Amino acid sequence: MKAIIVGAGEVGFHIAKRLASENKDVVVIDRNPAVLQRILEHMDVQVLEGSGCSPKVLGEAGITKADMLLAVTDSDEINLMACTFANMLAPGLTKLARIRNDEYTAYGQQLAKGIGIGIIINPEVEVVRTIEHMLRAPGAVDICDLADGRIKIVGTWITPGNPMAGTSLMDLRRKAGDMDLIVAAIVRDDNVIVPTGSDVILDGDLVYFVCEDRQLQSVFSFLGNRSGKKSSVLIIGGGNIGLRLARALEKKPVHVKLMDKDPERCAVLAGELDRTVVLVGDGTDQEALLEENIGAMDVVVTMTGNEESNILASLLAKKLGTPMAITRLNKIEYMPLVRAIGLEHIVSPRLSAVNSIFKHVRRGGVLSAVAIKDGAEALEALVGPESNLVGKALKDLAFPKGVLVLCIMRADTVLIPTGLDVIQRGDRLFILSLTESIPGVERMLSQGQEQG
The missing domain is CATH 3.30.70.1450 (Regulator of K+ conductance, C-terminal domain)
Structure with a gap:
């Protein structure tokens, strides 16, 4: 498979890294030479300095011979334009765009028909x-x-x-x-x-x-873990994700407060939300948190666009007695570090984008793919009627080393398999695979059925 990635930021970097580790043919386009140099230092892929919106640059990247275009810059407009020109140059190409603005995602069908964007990823959702x-x-x-x-x-x-x-x-x-x-x-x-x-x-x-x-x-x-739903949540950061989260929680039996330090933004938020209490304040200010009785809250979710502020606010909330803090991080490399300082619940829009994208990159009837750290993926694959796997017992399948069939869903029944279980057409297989074994898994799943 040949993939062209427009955007060498965190999302583009990690997609390229994972594809390169599987010996896929990857070209990364970006206007910033510094981020391209970072990619060259970490993986063996082709890079191209220029705009992904440029038909000339797309042509130089080999758009007519590519299988997929992944437009994953931080700009919805650039991603849309890249797909538009890619559609002109290679109409049959699979095109995926990272788009966060609801004003665009609401027109998904029109975008698919007009410029051939088959897949829209919204990591905020x-x-x-x-x-x-x-x-x-x-x-x-x-x-x-x-x-x-x-x-x-x-x-x-x-x-x-x-x-x-x-x-x-x-x-x-x-x-x-x-x-x-x-x-x-x-x-x-x-x-x-x-x-x-x-x-x-x-x-x-x-x-x-x-x-x-x-x-x-x-x-x-x-497993000995605490459980139970939480009834009071403070969201720190009233950006797009903070607002989207507050709207979602308003539909649940949860008492929600949303804090942002920008009074003008708070006025907008108050007009957009119904049950949420909107507060003007700085989530890294201890006095502001104490004033809101932070220790009595079940959960604090830090969602500002500044990860250092999110880390500080989460640490402060836990120090003041909040039992659970969920922290937004942008840099995926920070994740192992923050646990060392006591923050265990981490979310990353960029990592969510990577996971969402990979279920569309995988072949062999793969319906979804979830990363397990950097070393493995959990795959969900549909066994087609013409698949070579049909009629074979699991013990007779020569899956690569580092692969485990977790379970089988057959109609509405979930089966924990043994080596004697025989695969039937229409089964959904749930497979764990180390990263280096994924190409072999894709080949096995693709045998005897159409590839998509």
């Missing part, structure tokens, strides 16, 4: 959905949907004193009994482990498990 999941399951530090939300993949830390510490996965399955709990991956010292039954859960592990949505609370209780 994904971030809000992730935060809603975290509020529902406070023990989760990472939570994503598969199978249209029916299946959840959830990351949770094993903290000192957790009853699961020292338990092998084989014993964990026995203890779980009838509960459909699958441990998908263990992250230990930033290394992703594809587990076997003999692996043991240790203090400090980040454990990713898969379960049905209806069993989420039961699984959290079994």
Whole structure:
């Protein structure tokens, strides 16, 4: 596959890095030579200095021979223009645009018909959905949907004193009994482990498990994590995401406050929201937080555009007694660092964009893809009627090393498979794969069926 990426910022960088690690043919276009140099220092891809809106530059990038254009700059307008010219030069090309403005996304059908944008990604929507999941399951530090939300993949830390510490996965399955709990991956010292039954859960592990949505609370209780919904939330930062989150929470039985230090922006927010209490204040000001009785709030969500301010406000809120702080970060590299200072619930619009994009990049009937740190992905794939996998038992499939079939959804039933289970047409396979094994998984899933 050849992919042309317009935009070498955080989103473009991480998409290029993951595609390059799979030996895909990647060209990255950006006007800023400094960000292009960063890409060259970290991966083996082609870079092109210039505007992704330029037909000449797109031609030089090989647009007519590419399989996909990914327009992922921070500008909706540039992304739209890049897709417009790409459509003129290569009408059959798959085009994906990162667009955040609702005034544009509301015209998705017209954009698809007019300039051939087949896929629109709005990372702000994904971030809000992730935060809603975290509020529902406070023990989760990472939570994503598969199978249209029916299946959840959830990351949770094993903290000192957790009853699961020292338990092998084989014993964990026995203890779980009838509960459909699958441990998908263990992250230990930033290394992703594809587990076997003999692996043991240790203090400090980040454990990713898969379960049905209806069993989420039961699984959290079994794993020794606190659970339960939160009833009072303070959002710090009244930008697009803060406003979108407040609107979403107004539909739930949650008391919401929204704080922003710009009085003019607060006036706009007050006019846009119904039940939310809008406050003028600085989330990094201890006196302002004390005045709002921050210690009595269940959750603080720091959503400003400045990640240093978000980190400081979250730390301050926790110091003043708030039990849970959710922090927005833009730089994905910061994520391992902030946990070291006590912040475990992190959301990133850019990482959400990367995850949303990859489910459309994958081949072989892949419906969705979720990153597990930098080392693995959880894939959801539909087995087509002509797939070579149909009629084969799992034990007879030569999946690459570092690949685990987590579960199978057959009609409305979720099956925890054994090696004897036989794949049927229409099955949805949920597969964990180390990054280096993904090309092999894609090839296996693509055999005997049309590639999309």
